[in-house]
Amino acid sequence: MDPTSIGWLALPLAILGGAIRVSTPFIFVSIGELITEKSGRINLGLEGTLMLGAMAGYAISYLSGSPWLGVLSAGLAGMAFGFLHGLLCSVKRVNDTAIGISLIVLGTGLAFFLGKPLIEPKAPPLPSIALGFWSSVPQVRAALDVNALFFVGIALAFAVYVFLNRTGWGLMLRTVGDSEDAARALGFPVLRVRIIATMAGGFLAGIGGSFLSLSYPGSWSEGLSSGQGIMAVALVIFARWRSVNALGASLLFGGAGALGPALQGIGVTGYYYLFNAAPYILTLAIMVASTSRAAPFADAPGELKLHR
Amino acid sequence: MSVPQVELKNMTKRFGANLALNNVSLLIRSGTVHALLGENGAGKSTLVKCLVGFYHPDEGHIQVDGREHRLNSPKDADALGIGMVYQHFTLVPSMTVAQNLVVSGARLPAYINWQSELRRLAEVTKKLPFHVPLDVRVSQLSAGEKQKAEIVKQLYLGRKLLILDEPTSVLTPAEADEVLGHVRSLTRAGELSAILISHKFHEVRRFADDVTVLRRGASVRTGAVADLTDDALAEAMIGEPVSKIVQHAPKSPPKSDIILSISDLRVNGDNGLPAVKDLSLEVRAGEIVGIAGVSGNGQLELVEALMGQRDRSGTIAVSGSSFNGTRLEIARLGVYGLPQEPLKNACIDRMSLAENLALRNFDRVPLCRGIAMNYGALAEQAERLVAQFRVKAPSLTASMSTLSGGNVQRAVLARELTQDVRLLVASNPTFGLDFVACEETYRRIVEARNGGAAVLLISEDLDELLGLVDRVLVMSAGRIVHEVSAEGADKRVIGKYMAGMKAA
Ligand SMILES: Nc1ncnc2c1ncn2[C@@H]1O[C@H](COP(=O)(O)OP(=O)(O)OP(=O)(O)O)[C@@H](O)[C@H]1O
Ligand SMILES: [Mg+2]
Numbered sequence: 001m002d003p004t005s006i007g008w009l010a011l012p013l014a015i016l017g018g019a020i021r022v023s024t025p026f027i028f029v030s031i032g033e034l035i036t037e038k039s040g041r042i043n044l045g046l047e048g049t050l051m052l053g054a055m056a057g058y059a060i061s062y063l064s065g066s067p068w069l070g071v072l073s074a075g076l077a078g079m080a081f082g083f084l085h086g087l088l089c090s091v092k093r094v095n096d097t098a099i100g101i102s103l104i105v106l107g108t109g110l111a112f113f114l115g116k117p118l119i120e121p122k123a124p125p126l127p128s129i130a131l132g133f134w135s136s137v138p139q140v141r142a143a144l145d146v147n148a149l150f151f152v153g154i155a156l157a158f159a160v161y162v163f164l165n166r167t168g169w170g171l172m173l174r175t176v177g178d179s180e181d182a183a184r185a186l187g188f189p190v191l192r193v194r195i196i197a198t199m200a201g202g203f204l205a206g207i208g209g210s211f212l213s214l215s216y217p218g219s220w221s222e223g224l225s226s227g228q229g230i231m232a233v234a235l236v237i238f239a240r241w242r243s244v245n246a247l248g249a250s251l252l253f254g255g256a257g258a259l260g261p262a263l264q265g266i267g268v269t270g271y272y273y274l275f276n277a278a279p280y281i282l283t284l285a286i287m288v289a290s291t292s293r294a295a296p297f298a299d300a301p302g303e304l305k306l307h308r
Numbered sequence: 309m310s311v312p313q314v315e316l317k318n319m320t321k322r323f324g325a326n327l328a329l330n331n332v333s334l335l336i337r338s339g340t341v342h343a344l345l346g347e348n349g350a351g352k353s354t355l356v357k358c359l360v361g362f363y364h365p366d367e368g369h370i371q372v373d374g375r376e377h378r379l380n381s382p383k384d385a386d387a388l389g390i391g392m393v394y395q396h397f398t399l400v401p402s403m404t405v406a407q408n409l410v411v412s413g414a415r416l417p418a419y420i421n422w423q424s425e426l427r428r429l430a431e432v433t434k435k436l437p438f439h440v441p442l443d444v445r446v447s448q449l450s451a452g453e454k455q456k457a458e459i460v461k462q463l464y465l466g467r468k469l470l471i472l473d474e475p476t477s478v479l480t481p482a483e484a485d486e487v488l489g490h491v492r493s494l495t496r497a498g499e500l501s502a503i504l505i506s507h508k509f510h511e512v513r514r515f516a517d518d519v520t521v522l523r524r525g526a527s528v529r530t531g532a533v534a535d536l537t538d539d540a541l542a543e544a545m546i547g548e549p550v551s552k553i554v555q556h557a558p559k560s561p562p563k564s565d566i567i568l569s570i571s572d573l574r575v576n577g578d579n580g581l582p583a584v585k586d587l588s589l590e591v592r593a594g595e596i597v598g599i600a601g602v603s604g605n606g607q608l609e610l611v612e613a614l615m616g617q618r619d620r621s622g623t624i625a626v627s628g629s630s631f632n633g634t635r636l637e638i639a640r641l642g643v644y645g646l647p648q649e650p651l652k653n654a655c656i657d658r659m660s661l662a663e664n665l666a667l668r669n670f671d672r673v674p675l676c677r678g679i680a681m682n683y684g685a686l687a688e689q690a691e692r693l694v695a696q697f698r699v700k701a702p703s704l705t706a707s708m709s710t711l712s713g714g715n716v717q718r719a720v721l722a723r724e725l726t727q728d729v730r731l732l733v734a735s736n737p738t739f740g741l742d743f744v745a746c747e748e749t750y751r752r753i754v755e756a757r758n759g760g761a762a763v764l765l766i767s768e769d770l771d772e773l774l775g776l777v778d779r780v781l782v783m784s785a786g787r788i789v790h791e792v793s794a795e796g797a798d799k800r801v802i803g804k805y806m807a808g809m810k811a812a
Contacts, residue, residue, distance in 0.1 A: 181398050185362060185382055187381040
């Protein structure tokens with residue numbers, strides 16, 4: 001038998017590889033959104049932050065020659081956007097959802113505008129780790145060629161879990177998000193905590209954006225994002241505001257998203273668009289199946305007032 | 309002695325044009341319990357919120373052992389050893405009791421090792437005479453447990469001055485004795501001083517040394533409890549002599565038609581376990597049926613299921629037709645309620661008082677014209693209800709959350725009792741009301757009954773219950789375990805059923 005022909009095994013391999021690739025930006029954006037929501041605010045603007053991060057990351061990587069510097073600048077750009085959101089929402093009678101939507105428009109527009117000269121040049125991409133080195137089968141090697149940011153994302157999910165459950169600051173963040181009265185009674189600086197949480201969320205979303213433009217082979221174009229920033233908001237709800245769940249949800253979503261291309265890769269071309277809808281159908285199905293009226297979301301931050 | 313002497317000097321606080329505190333001074337002698345009395349809206353909560361730095365007084369300051377302090381945040385009060393159990397719960401619902409204790413500490417720990425932390429917390433809380441589970445989410449605790457957890461939190465933080473804002477309104481008398489008795493013994497031992505806000509004279513008398521009465525934001529009377537009679541206190545509160553005999557309208561004989569009929573009702577609690585088990589009962593027109601029981605025996609779940617807030621099995625019929633709590637059925641069958649924690653269960657806290665008063669009838673003439681609201685009629689109705697039920701509020705357009713606890717209760721009462729009530733479900737309707745408002749509530753409930761309504765009254769206060777009802781049912785562990793008419797009722801027997809069956 002030809003060692004490079006692995007028959008039907010190509011499908012799960014392609015899905016695995018795709019899942020890792022597609023899920024990485026989701027992990028960052030959804031965990032960023034989770035941190036923001038834990039403070040009692042929703043930042044819908046992460047879609048804009050994501051695009052801005054993708055552009056900034058690519059630009060700095062191109063200019064400096066270091067993709068990691070690009071990632072850092074993407075994060076900082078996202079953080080600045082988070083700061084803007086946090087600041088605007090701290091004004092009385094300003095609604096966080098509305099500000100978020102306007103930031104989507106602003107972020108995407110800014111990224112398109114500043115990114116015009118970046119379509120042509122080639123920036124150095126982020127390194128991947130060749131976990132498939134042991135195999136001679138190209139599909140295995142391709143699937144296990146994992147971007148370094150993916151591992152950062154996994155570590156991040158667990159780190160955020162520890163932060164929220166085992167550190168004083170984590171408990172303070174949850175207090176602010178769950179009950180403003182309680183937070184004020186304890187003398188916590190509610191606004192400051194929320195602004196910082198939104199900045200942290202923006203930082204991570206920016207990094208998620210940089211993955212889009214800097215993962216192998218790396219390029220900048222206006223069609224980079226396909227709504228990952230918005231989907232991340234849904235993923236946070238789906239993950240019930242738990243970071244490790246958010247990691248799982250991102251992987252699941254990524255895997256389902258890889259289904260269409262993977263099938264196409266082994267020659268199943270019918271129903272392409274239907275398979276592309278798989279992540280949404282899957283999410284909806286699991287959501288419906290796992291929701292119960294008797295046990296409302298226990299970890300939903302009370303100040304969001306959306307869990308009923 | 310290590311317990312400082314705390315003094316409030318010339319406190320004044322305005323909310324807009326509303327003068328909530330008018331030059332109030334207060335001295336809490338070291339190692340004593342100082343009671344604060346006053347009508348709903350008199351400014352008691354505002355005063356103590358200024359003392360813990362939650363509000364900033366417009367004028368005045370506090371003195372601790374003669375040194376002047378200005379508090380910018382509760383953290384500053386914390387540093388002085390001053391802490392408060394707020395009237396509305398301030399525990400974080402999604403966190404466990406242990407997490408709540410840790411997050412309220414003076415210094416936030418960088419990293420928490422929960423194993424050793426839990427051991428340490430258990431060690432500290434073991435010394436207290438009442439027990440609260442440490443690793444349960446606060447949202448799953450009953451109101452009484454939450455209140456105890458709040459007090460445990462303050463004691464755990466090692467307060468020197470403990471402020472209790474109506475701590476017993478959700479506790480049973482036995483629990484209240486336990487909690488206040490412990491605070492009392494701590495003050496006697498010289499370990500802390502306390503401020504106790506209460507509407508119950510007997511509590512003030514038993515547990516406080518000194519008392520100050522507030523009326524319309526001013527301190528009108530202060531002195532040792534022993535030197536003041538109940539009448540003198542009541543008179544100071546309302547500013548005029550009290551007519552002692554409270555007259556309930558005379559009873560009319562109950563009619564025969566059954567209004568509410570519940571059979572084989574089964575309801576699960578928040579923890580998924582059955583809380584109400586095969587419960588059946590009937591209430592006739594012109595009759596008040598009381599449900600007595602220790603809190604947490606299924607009363608809350610019964611009421612929520614009855615009002616359509618909770619899934620159930622079994623049948624609930626009102627005037628013969630099945631009732632599921634839809635808006636249409638509520639209006640057609642005339643089912644109204646006075647729920648517990650009315651700010652949460654009967655109001656929309658960020659809407660205005662006028663809007664909240666219209667929640668039952670905003671979609672009917674005259675409050676609406678076609679699809680448009682008639683704001684004139686809305687304001688006119690609010691004005692009328694506020695006057696009729698003496699609701700004290702900053703203004704009709706003030707958001708509901710700025711009303712004092714007791715006035716929220718009155719507003720709900722005004723809205724519900726002015727409908728065409730055929731079934732009234734009242735659950736601890738006098739929690740947090742001053743004595744004048746209590747009497748008023750009783751009178752209105754009796755009036756509703758005499759008007760032919762059926763009333764189901766759930767109360768943990770046995771005296772209140774026996775004074776009002778025609779028939780008592782005792783609820784224990786989700787079942788009705790005893791039934792007796794008001795004439796034949798014996799407090800001791802009922803108490804035994806309440807407690808005895810629970811132990812069994
Ligand atoms: N945040 C606020 N904004 C505007 N007005 C307020 C606010 N808080 C309280 N008030 C008003 O101040 C007055 C005093 O209220 P406070 O809560 O101190 O009364 P209270 O004595 O504690 O009454 P209760 O026994 O009903 O709890 C009331 O008229 C109330 O409406
Ligand atoms: Mg009060």
